[in-house]
Amino acid sequence: MIKFLNRRLKLGILTQNIEFDAEIKKIEKEIKDKVTKKFAGSLAIRMVDSGSCNACETECNALSNPYYNLERLGIYFVASPRHADVMLISGIMTFNMTPHVKEAYEQIPAPKWIITLGDCPAMESVFEKTYAIQAPISDHLKVTHHIQGCPPSPQTIIQGLLDFLRKI
Ligand code: SF4
Numbered sequence: 001m002i003k004f005l006n007r008r009l010k011l012g013i014l015t016q017n018i019e020f021d022a023e024i025k026k027i028e029k030e031i032k033d034k035v036t037k038k039f040a041g042s043l044a045i046r047m048v049d050s051g052s053c054n055a056c057e058t059e060c061n062a063l064s065n066p067y068y069n070l071e072r073l074g075i076y077f078v079a080s081p082r083h084a085d086v087m088l089i090s091g092i093m094t095f096n097m098t099p100h101v102k103e104a105y106e107q108i109p110a111p112k113w114i115i116t117l118g119d120c121p122a123m124e125s126v127f128e129k130t131y132a133i134q135a136p137i138s139d140h141l142k143v144t145h146h147i148q149g150c151p152p153s154p155q156t157i158i159q160g161l162l163d164f165l166r167k168i
Pocket of ligand 1: 051052053054055056090091092117118119120121125126149150151152
């Protein structure tokens with residue numbers, strides 16, 4: 001135990017500190033200001049997977065870790081579309097998921113917006129168009145903003161959220 005503690009003291013803190021990332025700090029300040037101004041300090045996102053490979057969701061999960069910690073900017077992922085302002089859709093729109101995505105969207109109270117995440121919803125990813133695929137999502141629902149990437153990194157997603165907030 002003593003040996004372990006000595007080693008920890010010698011190595012110091014190894015985790016990166018976001019406070020030293022000047023670029024992301026600048027983006028985050030603007031996000032916080034815009035969320036406060038346009039959403040009274042709280043923007044709720046309902047994430048819907050319309051047929052993804054799960055890499056986009058994994059990158060999104062990182063937004064809730066102690067490094068990116070999106071909640072401190074007032075952006076929350078919620079479980080119910082009834083509590084959401086924005087629907088964040090990832091994955092290629094599949095035949096099976098199309099009615100469920102539409103149903104979830106209908107349950108979001110107005111005003112509401114759709115952000116698409118990754119190349120799949122725009123039919124720009126590696127998948128071919130088949131009978132089982134009904135992408136792009138814009139054929140079915142009005143998309144306000146698209147975040148590109150396969151998958152987009154957490155920083156790209158944060159920048160995408162800022163671009164959305166600037167747009168509306
Ligand atoms: S955009 Fe790429 S990473 Fe995201 S769900 Fe599609 S294939 Fe997977």
